[in-house]
Amino acid sequence: MPGRNVSTAVIKRLPRYYRYLGDLIDRGVTRISSGELSEKMNITASQIRQDFNNFGCFGQQGYGYNVESLYGEITKILCLEKSYKLIIIGAGNIGQALVNYSGFQKRGFQVVALFDTNPKLVGLSINGIEVHDIDGLEDFLENNEVNIAVLAVPASSTVKIAQRLYAKKVKGIWNFSNTDIHAPEDVFVENVHLTDSLMTLVYGLNDISN
């Protein structure tokens, strides 16, 4: 598969390229130079050229990049041609915000179930998705394909829930809980630590004021 040996630093920039190129396609732009993209994205033109060279020969001197081809290639590298089934564990604020967010559906991400311990929530349907009792997690995973589990539970329950997911061979975890998990090597964890992010903001804010 192309791009599998692309460096981590490049990979980290791919979602942003994907987002920008998608915007250009929506606006009917068919080609763009590294210089134009550089101005929009605040990345140097040489960095952009270097990154895109990893994916093949999309640039042409004096013509720029073919937006559609480049977008297609990044889609492939990010494996966004497939669709993905998600469960969300924790039907609190973050869990509900995620299940209500229509943007995921558009990109091929389908939430198939919510789980919670709260009897007031279990059995409800949120944006058409049923809230299951967490006790039924293993049963659900045995009978349904699930690619990604979203952890939106309190820090204190995170590790235990994560272990139940590993045991049932869930390979992708999107962790919103305010704690880290140490997953087995064959599980990929992406963390969204909102309080860490807020603290980075506060540091930056004070740094700027000094």
Next chain:
Amino acid sequence: MPGRNVSTAVIKRLPRYYRYLGDLIDRGVTRISSGELSEKMNITASQIRQDFNNFGCFGQQGYGYNVESLYGEITKILCLEKSYKLIIIGAGNIGQALVNYSGFQKRGFQVVALFDTNPKLVGLSINGIEVHDIDGLEDFLENNEVNIAVLAVPASSTVKIAQRLYAKKVKGIWNFSNTDIHAPEDVFVENVHLTDSLMTLVYGLNDISN
């Protein structure tokens, strides 16, 4: 102020150290060695020692670190002794999840207002915080201290709202919208791009499966 010339790489690790040290304090742990912390945090012990050396002499050979002092120093460096006033722009899924999240309040972050364009939301009170009409944004900022504005609006409105914030001298922006903003130099922006994060997860997930 101590720590102001600490490198960006170290700064990025600080919120995590802060979180781990806070957990240790909650559990009554008074000292810890770099080796023990290394195991918990998945960072090498030598990296930890190097990072902590930036803040002063907290380690003692054969004794380890004084957890309380180290936590206190990181609190100071991150400027978390002060409290911060936030407004949230966009009272949709993410905006509501944030205003309902009690963790911020505990750490000295106070949401003072929500703003939205939707007449069905304007005038409501969510978790005790009033939803104002976005037309009143400038007026509110002239009459109230606001340190941080949270952008939880659709990508299409993000740039315009951001410009209104710059004009009123809001210096910290926590951007949850699915687009980047190019702020003036005296404004600090921290981005939480959830779809970028989800794409990184998908890439990692497929990388692991291959």
